[in-house]
Amino acid sequence: MGAKSRGGASERMEARSVLSAVLLADSFTQRFLPVTLEKPKALLPLVNVPMIEYTLHWLASNGVEEAYVFCSSHADQIKAYLDASCTWGSAGDGGGSNMQVTCVVATNCKSAGEALRLVDQKDIIKSDFVLVTGAVVSNVALAPVLEAHAQRRAQDRNNIMTMVMRTASAAQAARMGEPEVLACLDPATKRLLKYVELAGAGGGADGLAKGGKGAASVKIDASFFSERDGVQVRTDLVDTHIAVCGPEVLLLFSDNFDYQSLQRDFVTGVLSEEELGNKLYVHEVSREYAACVSNLRSYDAISRDVLSRWTFPFVPDTNLLPPSGGGGAASTFRYSRGHVYLEAQVPAPRGNSLVSDVAVGALSTIGDGCHIAQSTIGRHVRIGKGATIIGSYVHDNVVVGDGASLVGAFVCEGAVVGPGAALLPGCIVSFGVVVGAKAVLPHHARATLVSPSAALHAPRTDAAVVVVVRLFRPG
Incomplete structure (x- = not known):
């Protein structure tokens, strides 16, 4: 057959x-x-x-x-x-x-x-x-x-x-x-x-x-x-x-x-x-x-x-960030003891305390005598000497001045926190905002360069320094 x-x-x-x-x-x-x-x-x-x-x-x-x-x-x-x-x-x-x-x-x-x-x-x-x-x-x-x-x-x-x-x-x-x-x-x-x-x-x-x-x-x-x-x-x-x-x-x-x-x-x-x-x-x-x-x-x-790896395999050293999302460079995190993650091209900190649960992005610099814990630091961030960053989230291209204190803060790309300034818990500093030297943002303050009434089509200011920012409290 x-x-x-x-x-x-x-x-x-x-x-x-x-x-x-x-x-x-x-x-x-x-x-x-x-x-x-x-x-x-x-x-x-x-x-x-x-x-x-x-x-x-x-x-x-x-x-x-x-x-x-x-x-x-x-x-x-x-x-x-x-x-x-x-x-x-x-x-x-x-x-x-x-x-x-x-x-x-x-x-x-x-x-x-x-x-x-x-x-x-x-x-x-x-x-x-x-x-x-x-x-x-x-x-x-x-x-x-x-x-x-x-x-x-x-x-x-x-x-x-x-x-x-x-x-x-x-x-x-x-x-x-x-x-x-x-x-x-x-x-x-x-x-x-x-x-x-x-x-x-x-x-x-x-x-x-x-x-x-x-x-x-x-x-x-x-x-x-x-x-x-x-x-x-x-x-x-x-x-x-x-x-x-x-x-x-x-x-x-x-x-x-x-x-x-x-x-x-x-x-x-x-x-x-x-x-x-x-x-x-x-x-x-x-x-x-x-x-x-x-x-x-x-x-x-x-x-x-x-940071504590409860989400494994989706953890920093898996390096999920593609080149297109990282300005042409994929993420390169390496895991260290205490849940500390450093990307390549991060200078070895001198006299600093990266306590635990910390991620630092590529090409970021940390001044001497800083204390950083339970925080993430983006790429190209400059942190001055003696700064304290605890429970905070600092995005790319942010500048943190000498002696500044960030506790429970959310700081967006391109923002500047001046020397000696303090961000109290719950603060949000939006894109490009400059917080002046020794300024103190109160609990849950929200600083932005954009008028809420302008909504999504509001133009960005090109001012290098912002003396007055709009503050919003959660309502």
């Missing part, structure tokens, strides 16, 4: 679904003002690497083949950065991947809901996809999440979303500055039954050094017990801003224009409309890392976690 043709087998093969991701590069909040008047949050450096790099590398390492990056504010900057960047591969492998990154631009979107409605209108998502923000740092393996989601979808197409949530103590959750979440779960299936943000919890979302806690009462629907023996009531879960979704999620956003926020509107809305049959589930992670930079407190907490 002759050999059988293989054509029939080929015809019976099902088309393989491409694993796609929708990445929201805009946070649609004002928590990083005035910095985000001039630069998108996704491109702000987190331990000297743009935040979006962590998210894209993580997606690529988990086999995502198509990533749609939604850009609104400063879309031109994000598109230019992505166009110039290399391909994204697994951390530390030195190679690229086949992940295709496409920008979806809509400059007039004001919320995540509007963004997802636009994605639905463009009809670019054909199957289940990963939904994530552009400021997520994670080493979670997506394969188990995708597998569990696919199994539930095979049983019931109304199982439309699996949210990734991380277990955390109250103290760990408070570090992120987000409201505490109460979640009611079916203990057998991990179906989400109720989701409530407890008012006031975690206060100080806009500061690097704020505290406070609130409380709220929550009613548990008795009907939850009609189909199950018990219900888990959890307050130890933190939303990671990672979810696996069916295409129906986009349709629901298009059908409900009151859905603006994913958590506060969409999740609570779906749970309240049980008669429609849509179901949400939770995938719980405890040993892996996943967190989102949503405010200055979480920026501080996640930066410290990266």
Whole structure:
């Protein structure tokens, strides 16, 4: 008998679904003002690497083949950065991947809901996809999440979303500055039954050094017990801003224009409309890392976690920064004892104390007698003699004068902190601002050269020295 043709087998093969991701590069909040008047949050450096790099590398390492990056504010900057960047591969492998990154631009979107409605209108998502923000740092393996989601979808197409949530103590959750979440779960299936943000919890979302806690009462629907023996009531879960979704999620956003926020509107809305049959589930992670930079407190907490290597393999000495993001030079961090990371071409400090959890970028110079701890220093930074920098984030091309003190401060590219000046906890010094000699910026002050009323189109001043700066307090 002759050999059988293989054509029939080929015809019976099902088309393989491409694993796609929708990445929201805009946070649609004002928590990083005035910095985000001039630069998108996704491109702000987190331990000297743009935040979006962590998210894209993580997606690529988990086999995502198509990533749609939604850009609104400063879309031109994000598109230019992505166009110039290399391909994204697994951390530390030195190679690229086949992940295709496409920008979806809509400059007039004001919320995540509007963004997802636009994605639905463009009809670019054909199957289940990963939904994530552009400021997520994670080493979670997506394969188990995708597998569990696919199994539930095979049983019931109304199982439309699996949210990734991380277990955390109250103290760990408070570090992120987000409201505490109460979640009611079916203990057998991990179906989400109720989701409530407890008012006031975690206060100080806009500061690097704020505290406070609130409380709220929550009613548990008795009907939850009609189909199950018990219900888990959890307050130890933190939303990671990672979810696996069916295409129906986009349709629901298009059908409900009151859905603006994913958590506060969409999740609570779906749970309240049980008669429609849509179901949400939770995938719980405890040993892996996943967190989102949503405010200055979480920026501080996640930066410290990266320096302390909780995010491995996405740590400084993995050197995620591509040449296009580093002014033509890829990052070259080397790890030293005490979680100290120095790039090449950083002169050996003399008489300085780099205590612990410190990263210093290439071609930066540190004067004698400085004390630096729990901080990141960008590239081409000049730090004068006897300066103190603790729990602060100093970006590229900053000048810190002799004897200056920075504690819990956020200093943007091109800024100058004069000799003897002091930045108290929570200060933000935006691009190009000059803080004069011996000046003191109070707690949570925000200094910028841009008028808030001018918003995104405000011109930059060319003045070399700014005598008066605009100060903003978180409101």
